[in-house]
Amino acid sequence: MLKLRPDSASRPQPPLAQFRCAGPLESAYVKEKHSLWERAGRQRRVPLCWLVAGIASIVSVLAASHWARADNLPQQLGLHSGRDIYQAACAACHGANGEGTPETTTGFVPPDTFPHFNRCDETTPEYTRDWTAVVRDGGPARGFSQIMPAFSGVLTRDQINQVVTYLRGLCAEKDWPRGELNVPRALLTEKAFPESETVLTTTVNTKGPATVSNELVYEKILGKRDQLEVAVPFGWSHQNSGALSGGLGDIAVGIKHVLFSRLHTDDGKPIYDSTGSILSFQGEVVLPTGSVDKGLGTGETSFGVFGAYDQLFPAQTFMQIQAGANLPLHTQNVPRSAFFRSAFGKSFSGSQELGRLWSPMVEVVADRELRSGATTDWDVIPELQVTVNRRQHIRAALGYRIPINDTTGRPRQVMAYFLWDWFDGGLLEGW
Numbered sequence: 198m199l200k201l202r203p204d205s206a207s208r209p210q211p212p213l214a215q216f217r218c219a220g221p222l223e224s225a226y227v228k229e230k231h232s233l234w235e236r237a238g239r240q241r242r243v244p245l246c247w248l249v250a251g252i253a254s255i256v257s258v259l260a261a262s263h264w265a266r267a268d269n270l271p272q273q274l275g276l277h278s279g280r281d282i283y284q285a286a287c288a289a290c291h292g293a294n295g296e297g298t299p300e301t302t303t304g305f306v307p308p309d310t311f312p313h314f315n316r317c318d319e320t321t322p323e324y325t326r327d328w329t330a331v332v333r334d335g336g337p338a339r340g341f342s343q344i345m346p347a348f349s350g351v352l353t354r355d356q357i358n359q360v361v362t363y364l365r366g367l368c369a370e371k372d373w374p375r376g377e378l379n380v381p382r383a384l385l386t387e388k389a390f391p392e393s394e395t396v397l398t399t400t401v402n403t404k405g406p407a408t409v410s411n412e413l414v415y416e417k418i419l420g421k422r423d424q425l426e427v428a429v430p431f432g433w434s435h436q437n438s439g440a441l442s443g444g445l446g447d448i449a450v451g452i453k454h455v456l457f458s459r460l461h462t463d464d465g466k467p468i469y470d471s472t473g474s475i476l477s478f479q480g481e482v483v484l485p486t487g488s489v490d491k492g493l494g495t496g497e498t499s500f501g502v503f504g505a506y507d508q509l510f511p512a513q514t515f516m517q518i519q520a521g522a523n524l525p526l527h528t529q530n531v532p533r534s535a536f537f538r539s540a541f542g543k544s545f546s547g548s549q550e551l552g553r554l555w556s557p558m559v560e561v562v563a564d565r566e567l568r569s570g571a572t573t574d575w576d577v578i579p580e581l582q583v584t585v586n587r588r589q590h591i592r593a594a595l596g597y598r599i600p601i602n603d604t605t606g607r608p609r610q611v612m613a614y615f616l617w618d619w620f621d622g623g624l625l626e627g628w
């Protein structure tokens with residue numbers, strides 16, 4: 198049995214924390230919330246003093262709006278910092294230090310994706326804009342649980358930014374690369390940011406020899422600054438006989454290490470609008486698993502090395518640079534080669550910067566064999582990446598690769614990828 202009421206409804210400035218549990222369940226808001234959970238089929242508990250402060254604090258905010266204007270309510274209640282707002286409106290569910298409140302107190306079963314804001318490994322890869330959207334619009338707006346309420350009517354945009362900035366500070370270890378530096382993935386240029394994702398890229402020749410090549414890339418964050426990467430190419434090509442023949446290409450296994458990362462956060466500016474940079478190095482081994490006869494492999498074990506540098510400019514504009522070399526163990530049949538890739542782009546989104554993300558980019562890439570007399574082949578790739586689902590962890594990109602010099606025998610290609618950032622949830626979640 199629960200009654201949520203301010204200590205004194207007539208007092209003009211009641212602190213949010215002073216709501217207490219007593220008497221029968223009366224709050225219409227809590228009843229509505231309760232039936233929502235029932236509809237969602239969640240495990241129900243006798244509402245002892247559940248959500249003692251969690252719902253209570255929201256209810257208090259809503260109840261208090263009877264005697265105070267909603268737009269500056271938290272200020273009227275003496276909540277001036279992100280920390281104050283967090284302790285009053287969030288801590289009951291998310292815990293005093295972001296660790297999460299036990300189920301026995303909150304009365305709800307936390308979803309698998311329930312965040313622990315004090316755990317750097319769970320939180321630093323996240324985008325601030327995603328958190329801001331969840332706080333403003335509630336869990337369901339981003340394909341998360343409806344237990345997470347929307348605060349758009351209660352907190353101003355600045356206050357939401359303040360509380361999200363506070364959440365960002367709950368990870369005490371500062372050397373984790375911050376999610377903002379995870380710029381949109383380009384079709385060819387590899388990012389510096391370590392990720393946990395799976396990407397399937399398909400390339401089809403529109404001119405020149407008919408081939409379809411694919412690459413399935415699996416990436417997994419290992420600790421603070423490292424990432425495992427496995428790339429499995431496969432494809433089909435027209436043989437001299439005229440038949441279409443397919444198979445596996447040369448599989449690559451690599452480790453990426455972040456050498457440097459910095460995000461500049463300006464006071465008063467939303468964090469998702471901040472600037473910064475990140476530099477990584479990757480080493481990989483390419484195994485001769487592909488068939489040479491079918492044109493799917495080199496028949497040689499090679500070592501790959503590259504550096505990747507990403508720069509974030511204001512207003513979600515970014516630049517990515519990657520440069521490296523492919524060094525075969527034996528160079529009789531396969532020459533050493535070097536490559537340079539770069540991508541420039543900007544992200545756009547509606548709903549005050551928190552909606553679906555559209556990221557047009559242009560890539561300029563160059564390849565050159567490391568032998569005398571070789572030419573450098575330059576290509577340009579205009580492309581667009583878009584977030585596909587509500588949670589924005591499924592993304593797709595489409596582009597067109599156009600050779601700009603030495604064009605004889607070099608095909609134009611349509612390239613597309615499908616990306617699943619499985620760190621943020623299952624393939625079928627968040628739609």
Ligand code: HEC
Binds near residue numbers: 282283287311332346
């Ligand atoms: C009634 C309990 C409750 C209250 C109060 C609450 N939250 Fe949540 N919040 C949740 C739950 C449950 C989830 C997990 C949703 C999921 O993973 O499906 C969540 C998720 C989140 C997320 C994570 C989204 C992600 O990307 O993983 C953020 C950020 C967040 N809450 C911030 C806040 C802030 C800030 C406040 C206070 C202004 C707040 N929450 C108040 C229950 C609550």
